[in-house]
Amino acid sequence: MSSTRKRIIVTGAAGFIGANFIEQCLRQNLPVVSVDRESYFNQRESLKGIDFQEIVDRDRFLTDLENSRDSETVPHYLKNVMAIVHLGACTDTTELDVEYLRKINLEYSKSVWDFAARNKVPLVYASSAATYGAGELGYSDDESLISKLKPLNPYGESKRLFDLWVLDQEKQGNTPPTWAGFKFFNVYGAREGHKGKMASVVYHSKQQILKDGEVKLFKSHRPEFKDGEQKRDFVWVGDLVQVLLFAAQGKIKRGIFNLGSGGARTFYDLASAVFDSMGKKRNIRFIDMPKDLQPRYQYYTEASMNRLREAGYTTPFHTLEEGVKKTLASS
Numbered sequence: 001m002s003s004t005r006k007r008i009i010v011t012g013a014a015g016f017i018g019a020n021f022i023e024q025c026l027r028q029n030l031p032v033v034s035v036d037r038e039s040y041f042n043q044r045e046s047l048k049g050i051d052f053q054e055i056v057d058r059d060r061f062l063t064d065l066e067n068s069r070d071s072e073t074v075p076h077y078l079k080n081v082m083a084i085v086h087l088g089a090c091t092d093t094t095e096l097d098v099e100y101l102r103k104i105n106l107e108y109s110k111s112v113w114d115f116a117a118r119n120k121v122p123l124v125y126a127s128s129a130a131t132y133g134a135g136e137l138g139y140s141d142d143e144s145l146i147s148k149l150k151p152l153n154p155y156g157e158s159k160r161l162f163d164l165w166v167l168d169q170e171k172q173g174n175t176p177p178t179w180a181g182f183k184f185f186n187v188y189g190a191r192e193g194h195k196g197k198m199a200s201v202v203y204h205s206k207q208q209i210l211k212d213g214e215v216k217l218f219k220s221h222r223p224e225f226k227d228g229e230q231k232r233d234f235v236w237v238g239d240l241v242q243v244l245l246f247a248a249q250g251k252i253k254r255g256i257f258n259l260g261s262g263g264a265r266t267f268y269d270l271a272s273a274v275f276d277s278m279g280k281k282r283n284i285r286f287i288d289m290p291k292d293l294q295p296r297y298q299y300y301t302e303a304s305m306n307r308l309r310e311a312g313y314t315t316p317f318h319t320l321e322e323g324v325k326k327t328l329a330s331s
Contacts, residue, residue: 006080007054008248009033011061011088011112014040016199017126017184018087019047019191021241026051028245033077035061035088046193058088062108065115078115083248086112086125092198093130093155093296105158110165116176117169123176124247127163127256129185129233129301130156139233140304141183141258143167152296159183163256170254178254180247182240185260185303188323189237190330201267202234202324205274206331213280215271218289218297225299227286228268233260233303236323243313252311260303261317273324 008025012018013034025032034041034052041047041055054077056064068074090104109125116123132139133150146164151157163181188200195203205215219227243259246252268284275282289297318326 005031006082007031007033007077008082009035009077009084011035011058011084011086012126013052013055013087014044014047015087015091016046016189016192016195017187017237017240019050020189020237021085021087021244022050022052024241024245030082040194044194046191062111065111068115069118078119081119081121083122083124083250084112084116085244085248086123089126089159090155091128093153094197095155096153098154098158101154101158105155106162106165109162113166113169113176113179114174116179117174120177122178122248122250124179124244125162125181126159127181127183128156128159129183129258129260129303131160131163131183132156132298132301134298135300138304139258139302141256141307143256146256152298166256175254178247178250178252180252180254181256182243182247182259183257183303184240185233185235185258185301187235187237187240189327200234201270202274202327205271206278206328209274209278209280214283214285215274216285216287217267217271219286220299221289221294221297222299228271228284229266230297231264231266231300231302232298233262233264233301234270234320234323235259235261235303236318236326238323238326239315239317242315243308246313252313255307255311257308257311258303258305259308260301260305261320262303262305264300264302265320269320270324273321274328276321277325277328 014036033054035056038057064075131149133152188202192199192203208215217228271284
């Protein structure tokens with residue numbers, strides 16, 4: 001990689017979204033630095049075939065960010081940076097260790113922000129739709145509402161706290177030249193295999209069909225929703241990474257935005273799309289939701305996308321059926 005070409009640093013590069021984003025950068029001939037646990041790049045079958053270019057272990061990256069305050073010790077990969085796309089986080093919504101989440105999702109992100117602000121590097125980071133909790137206040141990405149949101153789990157709260165910290169930094173004048181945080185809704189697509197239980201319902205549906213010829217969906221435990229008619233905003237990862245690259249190129253000045261498709265669809269719709277794309281007869285069975293999940297389960301999410309459109313991103317998103325078809329065709 002030429003040292004004179006500006007790089008995009010991608011944290012969480014060995015993750016599902018990170019790997020897809022790296023692929024998009026490579027398609028556009030954009031040099032990258034891939035930050036994550038170094039062991040992940042060799043261990044994960046879902047990452048095969050990707051040229052991650054320069055790989056930096058996450059712990060080394062954090063140390064280098066801190067040491068970069070001394071200009072004489074800045075490593076080469078932190079120089080001539082086009083943007084940082086910060087996707088590295090614990091994304092397990094069932095993780096209950098608040099201290100671990102504070103360290104990985106909050107303090108890590110603060111270090112990345114501080115580096116970007118000091119060195120005038122555009123920053124894009126991952127927030128989450130989990131910040132909305134049960135959706136009591138709806139799914140508007142009006143930044144004035146963030147302080148009022150009530151996430152259903154510690155993961156969502158860790159993301160909300162960073163969003164609030166970012167807005168406070170902006171008030172203090174401590175910001176990168178351009179910055180954007182994105183509240184990811186239900187993302188699905190290729191290269192999810194390593195995520196295990198946290199992989200999308202598209203991925204798990206395919207595996208269930210291959211193994212048992214059926215898809216199991218949770219029964220509804222709320223009378224206003226029929227079984228299988230719980231709704232989520234499912235967004236194809238190919239659309240999502242295009243938005244991230246748009247922001248990384250400085251085309252969004254600032255803000256925290258929703259990133260979904262803008263249209264809620266049922267889990268029944270999703271399972272049906274997987275069956276149809278695989279050329280299989282639909283066979284859906286409803287099972288009881290685990291009791292410990294019931295109080296923390298979101299029955300409806302739908303991203304309001306007006307602010308992102310107003311910020312300049314106007315490319316249409318794929319429908320659920322189109323995204324599922326593309327996902328299964330690539331796996």
